[in-house]
Amino acid sequence: MTHLPDSSPGGGPLPGVHDLGYARLDTDRLERTGDAEVVYGAGKTPEQVVELLKTLHETHPGNAVLATRLSEEAQAAVTAALPDAVVDPVGRTATLGSAPVLRGTVAVVAAGTSDAPVAAEAATTVGVFGANVDFITDVGVAGLHRIMSVRERLAAVDCLIVVAGMEGALPSVVGGLVGVPLVAVPTSVGYGASFGGVAALLAMLNSCAPGVTVVNIDNGFGAGVFAARVARRAAPAEVKSQ
Amino acid sequence: MTHLPDSSPGGGPLPGVHDLGYARLDTDRLERTGDAEVVYGAGKTPEQVVELLKTLHETHPGNAVLATRLSEEAQAAVTAALPDAVVDPVGRTATLGSAPVLRGTVAVVAAGTSDAPVAAEAATTVGVFGANVDFITDVGVAGLHRIMSVRERLAAVDCLIVVAGMEGALPSVVGGLVGVPLVAVPTSVGYGASFGGVAALLAMLNSCAPGVTVVNIDNGFGAGVFAARVARRAAPAEVKSQ
Amino acid sequence: MTHLPDSSPGGGPLPGVHDLGYARLDTDRLERTGDAEVVYGAGKTPEQVVELLKTLHETHPGNAVLATRLSEEAQAAVTAALPDAVVDPVGRTATLGSAPVLRGTVAVVAAGTSDAPVAAEAATTVGVFGANVDFITDVGVAGLHRIMSVRERLAAVDCLIVVAGMEGALPSVVGGLVGVPLVAVPTSVGYGASFGGVAALLAMLNSCAPGVTVVNIDNGFGAGVFAARVARRAAPAEVKSQ
């Protein structure tokens, strides 16, 4: 008899689950939702990240697989153990394999250079989830000519991801320029009464431009998944390359 | 010379603006973003609502035009003055005319009967903005068999709007069942520590299901605009005149 | 003996104070700060508003005097009792007399028609406190061409008051267009996660445009006092009698 928790969850192994002891990969998710599971790196050791990424890749050899929120140590471990992996130190992601086809295009728009990590995570996610990316940065509202000069590019894509910290005004401005579906991502960039991104989050939720939706603070990954799904549906037939 | 505010905004009339004195209609918006302006009824008199709706209709005779957040008085005034208008007392909306073509389908899913007004506003907006609606209600998470039984309908649409108050758990459950883009709408239904919808809003922003985006509390209109745009793009092959 | 409060504050009357029983007018403030005291109408009866405004006018016959936050009843009482008063039902203010001279100009810029009451209070205050007003409204960020078309007017004034609710993005946009000192006024316009103006307040405090300062939610009066003082100093060469 013991009252201490053992590692046996139910009884036998669950179907569609790959049990690594410290984690269970949902190998069935690709079939259920059309997208494979992703390695969320926060709180995991470099060794675990490598093994999880490798396992996901072996399970889905025809798809791109993704790891996010990687520490510098985890990035180095992936680079050493998986030479084919593409590691992005800005967005703190690693990818292995490539999407079988890219359909539709998502523009990832960032207000300032400080928003780059979140924007990069979003852009990499869009690619892994099967859509092309048009990356536009440093177009904050304090210099309107910058965003106005790319209006045509904004209007040409299938979905917009707009990343901003501080007062979070960029989505409202972009949402007034074009009628493309727009996902706003508040970032924790700022200080004092920005409250770690709350100011930007509230601004985006209250946008006066219709058709703006919002994800959690710094959640570039979530915005990327959503936008890629929208873009893929908007271009179901074609195969194009950026 | 006087220091008191006069009603002259700049100098001459702005192009693409219809000035009614108490409001200026942005008659140019349809061309700029693909969607006409909408009458936000809160804080307006019944007479103003009627005149604005009528003016919008005359400006865009080939489109549906919409008024939201109408008081009971405003609904009655619209019914009396504009016999062709369709007034929905649940969603507190009025529409005049119809969309030239409906492309794609949005499922509007509501957790409980108390969420009906927000869900109805969302559904009406989707129709005005040019997409079909599949309306599913009373499928809250406290009785999972209800949402499980409509899984096929959820998977078949182009975009999902999921409306819930209280703990706001429904979007996470739906987002785990299907891979369709999902817009979550928190409602102010609840009491005590629901804080007028904040509990549901936070839950939705923190959804463990990837691909969930969120709009402001009770903002069925915003969700409807966004989802209709996604759905229209997902079905580009149908005939359109817009 | 009684322990109940009596109305005698210290002992004899304070110098520079006009005691009306229910209120004490600081008749010395004009000399101390250059501006007369103002009647804050909230919580006062119509009769009190009339008497206070009349007394202020008699004390400062060469200046404009102001009452703010007037109920409809108080506005009617002022109109009836003080035929020379100018009552503004939008801004809920009443003025009596006029400023001896107007120096400099303040542009009062409002994002939407719902922000009109706060903008009107600000504009009236500017005039009473001795500066000219250029009133610009309905130039929200969801239609950028509107604010861009008045850039020259914005650049020509001595101080800017920018009024906005919802996401409060307009001050950041205006602050990036011109280098004029800018006072931002958040309004309580909005719903849900606008939290009665908190979203706009936070956005303005976190503006990425340098040189933006902020006042309390709906505080058009405070912005007007500040901006008039700035404008008066910026135009010292005109004739003044103050």
Next chain:
Amino acid sequence: MTHLPDSSPGGGPLPGVHDLGYARLDTDRLERTGDAEVVYGAGKTPEQVVELLKTLHETHPGNAVLATRLSEEAQAAVTAALPDAVVDPVGRTATLGSAPVLRGTVAVVAAGTSDAPVAAEAATTVGVFGANVDFITDVGVAGLHRIMSVRERLAAVDCLIVVAGMEGALPSVVGGLVGVPLVAVPTSVGYGASFGGVAALLAMLNSCAPGVTVVNIDNGFGAGVFAARVARRAAPAEVKSQ
């Protein structure tokens, strides 16, 4: 004379108190409430934890005694000094001795692997406080088949502890499946607008499933005490072993 605090609390020693200088053990609590005192390890040195655990064990030789929130140093010190102690590095607990009898069963259900530490603390506490544990993990709402597949196990126990971070939806889902008393434990797992567990806490307080109660964020210990008391009462006569 001295104004500095001395260590004498009242006068003579309090009955039922074991004074160690840096702490006073309430040795009377077992008799008063049916459960012995527990060592809360946060802020205590490894030496203090060892001495307190040893003293508790000597005072209550026929019961299990527990230390929680142990640092790695304290865990190592307990292992070295008390070979009979069972140390759980995941839940950060140490136990010494065993409960004289286990009555009833508590299911400890965790949404994700990140919730494991809190779930482990809860499970260990349940055992120390005299009930059996059925441990079920990795059954978050984003993959409903996981929680549905264990419905029978959930219905069979005397009390449920459901642990979840992020949007905290799992208790609502479980509460709708079975009528067993349910204690929800929000965890601080998440980022951005999870606000260190507040999002999950609010969701659980607003659960649409009746019969859900909540404890503080990360408070696996409190949930364990409560649930064990419920389970023990539900099976007063039998003696069973898991």
Next chain:
Amino acid sequence: MTHLPDSSPGGGPLPGVHDLGYARLDTDRLERTGDAEVVYGAGKTPEQVVELLKTLHETHPGNAVLATRLSEEAQAAVTAALPDAVVDPVGRTATLGSAPVLRGTVAVVAAGTSDAPVAAEAATTVGVFGANVDFITDVGVAGLHRIMSVRERLAAVDCLIVVAGMEGALPSVVGGLVGVPLVAVPTSVGYGASFGGVAALLAMLNSCAPGVTVVNIDNGFGAGVFAARVARRAAPAEVKSQ
């Protein structure tokens, strides 16, 4: 085809659902969780409350059925239409029928007379859900002799519900006196920095007495359901027909 919401949820009627148009009664819940559905009166018309209560009673003739949060109008309507109903104006509830058997006892303890409505709702719910009630009120912590004098009654029951507003200290005091499972209910009684019950809620979540769980502010119903379930399990030997 129409985009406006119709009332048809899925297709055919759901099993175990009684559809009244404006609401769907989950007639299957009794079998699934052991407890029948309840009429939540907030936002419903008196006529709807009467019909729902009547329908529930007809569906479950051998059980007690309950309606909560009834307006004065709804209470009067129930009294007029359903002479057998027991209406409690303090707790704003109505019950029809009676529980087939009462097992175990719950003590409902209220700090002050202002907490009576929430305590009454809890007590009525306990009875409807099948347990006996011991009602103890006006035993706030500012006069400790009151709670101390009923210690034996507190120790004798199977579950405790402790209701308090303001600083919410009573659950900590009671939780230190006895080892009975304790559900704390914060009430919105208070003013200023009580923030509508938040002060009491936080105090209860942070109780230094182990074994205290908490429900939402003013949620006497939820506490009653939970406590009745605990009490029923604690007295399994009595005869039951459920």
Next chain:
Amino acid sequence: MTHLPDSSPGGGPLPGVHDLGYARLDTDRLERTGDAEVVYGAGKTPEQVVELLKTLHETHPGNAVLATRLSEEAQAAVTAALPDAVVDPVGRTATLGSAPVLRGTVAVVAAGTSDAPVAAEAATTVGVFGANVDFITDVGVAGLHRIMSVRERLAAVDCLIVVAGMEGALPSVVGGLVGVPLVAVPTSVGYGASFGGVAALLAMLNSCAPGVTVVNIDNGFGAGVFAARVARRAAPAEVKSQ
């Protein structure tokens, strides 16, 4: 047997309690703490207020008894039924009888005329609880000469109550002028980001002047009880009259 709450609290009547059915007067409190119980009028009918005040007066004929937070209806009822009562419409209090002796003096200092109701409640409470009052009002920090001119009066008393809304700065200024114990009372006067008195409350809690303590928003009664106790102790031997 019934599960509905009955009015019997424990068994027999509690000693030192006068049970009126809808409330129980703690007639023993005077002996225990030196001060009689008080009628808190919020939520009570005018008839209840009259009866409670009358009963308290009969129980403590040699003391002053107090009712607070009285509606206009309750004030009128007290005036009609109890001719000897002193009703203060500003502070919304009623007193009956008088304190046997007044010892020490409390200065009640209010920043503005809007703070008068809270200041009056505090002043009346001080008198009922046995100390003299020096009432000083309209000395807000925007005109420092006002508070400076009464510095001697502030220094002469035994305890200070300083009442202020808006930014709540007056206690810091007064606390720097004199070394008298100071109780600060934030009021809910203000708008926007005053958040119903929270701004003033936080300012007072963070006062840079040492020796400032704070009570709840608008809690003039609590400040009065505390200050009277301090003043009475500071002048234990003398009998004086204001």
Next chain:
Amino acid sequence: MTHLPDSSPGGGPLPGVHDLGYARLDTDRLERTGDAEVVYGAGKTPEQVVELLKTLHETHPGNAVLATRLSEEAQAAVTAALPDAVVDPVGRTATLGSAPVLRGTVAVVAAGTSDAPVAAEAATTVGVFGANVDFITDVGVAGLHRIMSVRERLAAVDCLIVVAGMEGALPSVVGGLVGVPLVAVPTSVGYGASFGGVAALLAMLNSCAPGVTVVNIDNGFGAGVFAARVARRAAPAEVKSQ
């Protein structure tokens, strides 16, 4: 010409100020308020703390002088440089000299051992500011017999300081036992929804016991100053020693 800040504040030295370059000691405060200035150690170097304490001591040789919030380094520096100083590592204070006379007594009551640092700071401050201390600790509400057993000591003092974290219930309990003026000090002890002491702060502000005032979280110093002032006034004639 330079626009950079120089260190000259006004012109000549201010009277009653001892300028050390990095700080200015208000050497006049003793005369103005009856208490000398204090060294707030946070953010100061060990050398600065030593010099400031030494200077204060030289300025006020007949009084005790105090330094608070000292780092371990600062405590060591004081011990090394000022052998006569009394350093308290628990309360993180240092004192030099002694109060000329101690008048009255303050009881410092702490709920748990974790509250010791704040209680010690309060107790030391009381002594420095001229009153005797009765120190009572580990009397939290979860074991009521502890606080009940010292009721006589609580009733015998001139002022109470009650220190508690977590749910902050102790001041309400103590305030109901005796009529002595009571200053409550919330501490940051706790986790999760204690929000760094906010839960305790709110509980204390909402205490149902009249005559409770509150200071900032962890502000033992402020409570000590206030309570000493109260105690000194309550015993103006005598000279006693603890």
Next chain:
Amino acid sequence: MTHLPDSSPGGGPLPGVHDLGYARLDTDRLERTGDAEVVYGAGKTPEQVVELLKTLHETHPGNAVLATRLSEEAQAAVTAALPDAVVDPVGRTATLGSAPVLRGTVAVVAAGTSDAPVAAEAATTVGVFGANVDFITDVGVAGLHRIMSVRERLAAVDCLIVVAGMEGALPSVVGGLVGVPLVAVPTSVGYGASFGGVAALLAMLNSCAPGVTVVNIDNGFGAGVFAARVARRAAPAEVKSQ
């Protein structure tokens, strides 16, 4: 083909932009707003700070250029690489070159020595942006004689910057003394319920003195830009030196 973000923002280089790879300097801002861009040092490497400052200086040889929020490492790197730079370790700024002319004067007023870093940042910014500075510190409201003694200096300037933490009362006091435009800067100095500067921020937003505007917590830079613009306009013709 790659879906990863590349560094090409739009297509060709934007006019008025100097692209350094990791940042793009807005070299056009001086012409557009009258003030050059500034290097915000937070999150930048020392090397980047040096290069950015050097590039700004070369672009605007006739102006002063500024870097703010510099780490100690960045300060050292600037000192080593740019001997002509003036580095201020208190305000954590570096300046290179000097303003061509200083017009008007800004008084920077700080409540306490802990507010010095924010005040220094503000003062340096004022100079870089072309106005003279009168620096006044250590004039907190707890010793009013200090601020009263500099009233003439306060009245003589063109704009006031008032910096304060804790309760943030100084701007209200200063705003009542003179009629000069006043920008208040809350600082994060404080602990407990100061919430990192929120208490001071709220106090300043609610100031009872008219004509007070506020910037973000610790935002000395923003206040400096604003105040310099006001001061320059107030003295357009003259050239003066402090």
